[in-house]
Amino acid sequence: MNHADYSERLRRVIPGGAHTYSRGDDQYPSNAPQILARGQGVHVFDPAGRAYLDYGMALRAVNIGYAEREIVAAAVQQIENGNNLTRPSLIELEAAELLTGLIDSVDMVKFTKNGSTSVTAAVKLARAFTGRDLVARCAEHAFFSYDDWFIGSTPVTKGIPHDTIQKTKLFHYNDISSLETLVARHPGQIACVVLEPAVTEEPRGAFLRQVQDLCQAHGIVFVLDEMITGFRWHVKGAQHVYGVTPDLCTFGKAMANGFSVSCVAGRRELMQLGGIEPEGQERVFLLSTTHGAEMSGLGAFVATVRFMLRDGVVEHLWDYGRRLTSVMRGLADAHGVEWSFKIDGVPCSPYYVTLDRSGANSLPLRTLFCQELIRSGVLMPWIALAYRHGDAELAATEQAVDRALAVYRRALDNGVERYLEGPAIRPVFRKYN
Numbered sequence: 001m002n003h004a005d006y007s008e009r010l011r012r013v014i015p016g017g018a019h020t021y022s023r024g025d026d027q028y029p030s031n032a033p034q035i036l037a038r039g040q041g042v043h044v045f046d047p048a049g050r051a052y053l054d055y056g057m058a059l060r061a062v063n064i065g066y067a068e069r070e071i072v073a074a075a076v077q078q079i080e081n082g083n084n085l086t087r088p089s090l091i092e093l094e095a096a097e098l099l100t101g102l103i104d105s106v107d108m109v110k111f112t113k114n115g116s117t118s119v120t121a122a123v124k125l126a127r128a129f130t131g132r133d134l135v136a137r138c139a140e141h142a143f144f145s146y147d148d149w150f151i152g153s154t155p156v157t158k159g160i161p162h163d164t165i166q167k168t169k170l171f172h173y174n175d176i177s178s179l180e181t182l183v184a185r186h187p188g189q190i191a192c193v194v195l196e197p198a199v200t201e202e203p204r205g206a207f208l209r210q211v212q213d214l215c216q217a218h219g220i221v222f223v224l225d226e227m228i229t230g231f232r233w234h235v236k237g238a239q240h241v242y243g244v245t246p247d248l249c250t251f252g253k254a255m256a257n258g259f260s261v262s263c264v265a266g267r268r269e270l271m272q273l274g275g276i277e278p279e280g281q282e283r284v285f286l287l288s289t290t291h292g293a294e295m296s297g298l299g300a301f302v303a304t305v306r307f308m309l310r311d312g313v314v315e316h317l318w319d320y321g322r323r324l325t326s327v328m329r330g331l332a333d334a335h336g337v338e339w340s341f342k343i344d345g346v347p348c349s350p351y352y353v354t355l356d357r358s359g360a361n362s363l364p365l366r367t368l369f370c371q372e373l374i375r376s377g378v379l380m381p382w383i384a385l386a387y388r389h390g391d392a393e394l395a396a397t398e399q400a401v402d403r404a405l406a407v408y409r410r411a412l413d414n415g416v417e418r419y420l421e422g423p424a425i426r427p428v429f430r431k432y433n
Contacts, residue, residue: 030422039066065388126192
């Protein structure tokens with residue numbers, strides 16, 4: 001069976017052909033594997049057994065390595081303990097005590113299975129706590145939730161009520177005046193400010209502290225989404241790196257090395273609104289999920305944190321990222337494409353961009369770069385690093401990038417369309433298919 005057959009079968013039974021839009025056919029060049037069978041370390045394998053050195057790492061959810069024996073064993077142990085019990089489990093308590101002891105801003109935590117649910121729960125808590133409706137969210141940060149409060153602020157608004165769309169307002173990262181303007185325009189109406197601590201750009205100066213201070217001055221809940229930064233920037237989160245204390249924070253992705261664990265956490269004053277005490281207090285129905293505290297995932301979370309603390313995972317991510325960035329930047333210089341192919345970002349989470357001659361972002365050039373890497377057995381839709389990326393992987397990446405940029409150089413000279421084998425990658429958030 002060839003790849004095209006898998007793609008057709010996927011789209012026949014799954015809308016979009018995948019359960020995350022960023023895994024869909026329109027996000028990859030035509031020579032990408034359409035389906036994967038398994039992963040091991042930092043390699044993934046298609047059904048025919050071909051291996052790809054992976055930098056997607058399960059949408060950044062894997063920060064140690066696929067099928068890491070110690071973490072798998074911890075998850076299996078909890079499966080053998082029953083995996084999901086009638087009352088709270090011992091591992092549920094252990095995981096909650098571990099997280100609240102680890103993250104300085106956290107007094108209480110509620111676990112769930114995905115980041116969208118966690119961030120929406122934070123928004124609900126903020127609205128309940130403040131009695132306000134509006135949400136201010138950072139325009140430059142790509143994704144907070146699949147729920148309407150966020151999707152309504154993107155171009156994909158079909159199916160979302162107009163009044164929901166109106167309740168989310170945008171401000172800009174590293175531009176405190178844009179947030180100050182929002183607060184002044186909607187006095188006493190903003191329930192929370194939602195942003196990531198960093199993505200492609202780090203906070204300049206005291207930006208995050210300014211956000212925190214502005215929220216405190218106006219009774220706004222400060223929500224920090226650490227889905228990507230958590231357990232990559234630092235085991236205590238990027239909030240520790242940048243010296244801020246959010247009211248609520250959310251984690252997921254790498255916190256359990258690929259197992260389905262996410263959480264909303266924060267100050268007791270807010271979190272306890274979702275509890276069952278004190279008696280007589282009006283209830284907030286926060287998160288009540290059958291599988292939110294599934295034991296296998298929480299066992300993996302506990303094992304992941306222990307592994308990270310013991311083996312210096314975060315330190316490795318920063319070191320490998322510096323080395324990889326240096327190698328890729330040097331190759332871009334060597335091929336004379338440094339003005340078009342740029343690599344930058346925080347060392348533990350670098351990124352690359354592809355620019356056309358006008359300086360605009362070029363998805364055809366990005367597609368070509370990915371296409372040529374895949375030809376060399378490297379899958380790099382973005383750059384997510386893991387502990388099992390080592391010297392051998394860096395050498396293989398260097399060779400693949402060198403070959404890819406040679407073709408990239410010719411495409412700049414002769415036109416990218418001559419070298420693309422299929423359609424260009426398309427934006428996830430677009431108005432029409």
